Amino acid sequence: MTDPEDRALTWSFNRRAFIGGAAGTVALPLVAKAAGDANTAAVAADLSLPVDVTLQINGATRPLNIDIRTTLLDALREHAGLTGSKKGCDHGQCGACTVMVDGRRVLSCLTLALTVQDQPITTIEGLSQGDQLHPMQQAFIDQDAFQCGYCTPGQIISAIACVKEGHATTDGDIREFMSGNICRCAAYPNIVAAVKQAAPAVSDEQKG
């Protein structure tokens, strides 16, 4: 895996953000760093202007023009048209927004979109191959592991990560490592059953 510090340096700044250079705006450390030594003007850039970012979502390159404060979740939902990932709290407390970034599960509501450029992002929309569901999606259906379905995209992404992390070997482990995803309908026992059902296939997929 690349060092996240290095990644920040590769972040490309939209030229439009250099225009104006309005005084009074406080530069985020990230922005200062991202602009690099080459152009110190970025420090004084007008941060309220949108910037161009490029995200790699479900294997597709998605150029977006967004406010620098846009979270990955809002970038997906409001700008990329991918509304499968859900907003349940916007504070990293519920897990409904969980997506995969570079193979790890992350809370997209606590991730700024421009910090994950050039990293592969997988959302719930990217799991199935045409009509062929991912084994974890099928397991969630077979075990009736949801009711209202709102937390489900986050649960499924988390569940795949849970298996790949090696945290799905016992019921107790599954419960513990799936506890970052709240299900208010309380389908929990069925979620555990679904993770167990899909675990062998997901492990094989990882090995293969």
Next chain:
Amino acid sequence: MSTAAPEPKANMGQPIPRYDAVAKVTGKAQYGADVALVNPVYAYLVTSSIAKGRIDSFDLADAKTVRGVVDIVTHENAEKLKEAKLFSNGGYTSSTIQPLKSADIAQDGEIVAVVLAETFEAARQAAYAVKVNYTAAVPTTTFGSPGTTSAPAKGQLAQFKEDPKVGDFAKAFESAEVKITAEYGTPAQHHNPMELFATSCVWNGDSLTIYEPSQYVHGLKNGVAEQLGIDADRVRVINSYVGGAFGSKGSMTPRTAIIASIARRLGRPVKLVATRDQGFTIATFRAETRHQVKLGATRDGKLTSLRHEGWEISSRADPYAVGGTKTTTRMYECPNIDSLVSIVRADRNTPGFMRAPPEVPYMFALESAMDELAYELKMDPIELRRVNDTMKEPIKGNTYTSRSLMACFDEGAKVFGWSQRKAEPKSMTDGDWLVGYGCATSCYPTQMAPAAARVRLQRDGHVKVQIAGHEIGNGAYTVIGLVAAERLGVPIDKVSVFIGDSDLPPAPVAGGSNSTASTCSTVIMVCEQIRQKLFKATMPDETLIDKAKETVGVGQTPVTRAAKGDRQIDYERAFDALGVSVIEEYGEWKPDGAPMDAFRAMNKGQMRMVGGPEMKDKIAYAFGAEFVEVRINRWTHEITVPRLLGAFAAGRIMNPTTARSQLMGGLIWGMSSALHEATELDERYARYVNDNLADYLLPVNADVPSVEVIMLTEQDDHINPAGVKGIGELGNVGTNAAVCNAIFHATGQRLRKLPIRLEQLDI
């Protein structure tokens, strides 16, 4: 078969996966805030930081300089919307506290401004920059706070009809051989569905489309139209999926008409996704309650006297109450009963219904008291229920349409291993853990309301069902599809179901567990209309038609009885005889005992619910028995619940898969209401303290080891054509009492105020 698909017993449908399963696991299911809008304006709410007082002025200078701000709406420039009447008093709204109407503030977290901007980020930044200058008064928070006023619920609230009583309680209690007097308390709770309170409004000319999670699209449509002063036919509410509701999305909240009004003013679509903390104050909650229960009994356990007095918090503006005495006074045989419910007013937002609104707090009090009585009598708690079980409710003497309470206790006790329980408190241990078993009665009234549906059958067997029901996780798509497939004799995969749209024929609020009973009874009736047409086509002889009519049955005939007389219809022959390729039928169904204006009200989005204890000559409830094992660490006092078990009988089970899941979720809710959930109040400011998902304790996966659901066969031909009692709220009734009863068994300590925290344990 997987545990998620239990083998169906008699009077149960086949366990099939959810109709909407693929949409939900692929992210394709579109919830309100998922709908793409063209060139939307983003709204962000500013809510009051005081609970009582007035706004002196706004300082909007900083907010207006934020790039992308389009408008800021306050009471000074907002459109004056028409007043709305409280849902529980026959209107549409969840609260008559109408924000942006004047400078007055009636509750903490009241909407005081709406910031509109080109992006969500700009709207949020500007909302943070809005400065509001208040003159604050000292608010009243809850029970025991200075300034509360208390008055009987009767006469204040249309929904609360009576304080049930019978015989002479005072005299009987005085002379009772064994007596219990105890006081109980339940906390404020918030529904916290995972989906936030979102509203998108789009105008097209003078027509408005609203995308919003709602448990009652026809109510919302009519309510918003009334507030905006426009024809209800100009308003359409669309929500194909609701991301959890639990009562919070049942009645209109003030935000919707406000957003609609702003969208009209700006001439652009407006999208609001209220934040989690704002959801605590811009919608309803389950109010805190207090109870006093008095039970008198003979030495052999027969109840001779019962009194239940309840107090409930409501807002200054609205007399909301759940009034659970209508249930608790009718649970057991007892000749002398008295009850009283009072509403205690404070400076709070108006409470509202939350999953089993009356039964969760009131049955907690009754079922805890029954357990206390059992110990006093040195009697097994199940036996105490058996001695007082009855087929006639004691208030009016009406007969239960069916009541399988003791069958639930017996089956549940067997599977749970109740016989392993040692009667003495604090008598069971496992190493450092004190072990306790507890049980309680669960119940929920069977309720129905008028509904309409349109069903289309094609010659090739494809079926389309249209009814404005609601998919809130209850499996509505699935059971509506199932019942149509069953009645028309087609495979389920040929049935398409359309719900969650106010342009469809009206269905009632998806609340009070009436949804399946009402929508399925209606769809059954309309399918029968189609079958009759087909019969007529294939049986031209008049006498035969009459005979066929009798056999098929319409209206109130239970599906199971009608199904026995079913005849195979040769569809292709019938369609050819009729010379058509499609038959489409529309029908309106209402339950027995529905008022004269039932259909008119239905079309206006007003509820006319029938059932439970308020039927003319009968009483209808679903029952269950719940069992809990608790383990309490002797040194740390940590409380764990390794096992929850519920045995339920609720008439016909349409789909054992979705039914089991709903009951299981209910049991976990019930445990949560005993050990996790409470909205903490800052009594100085009448403010909610833990208004986020980290501090408002909800159960997570690690809190829930083993949950077992048993569904018993029960057939009830006296409730509705579907024979369905409703299970959405049955699972979480009584669980809180069962947990406390188990804690008493483990420790010998009786805890009467929820939620239980380990620091309360004194062992």
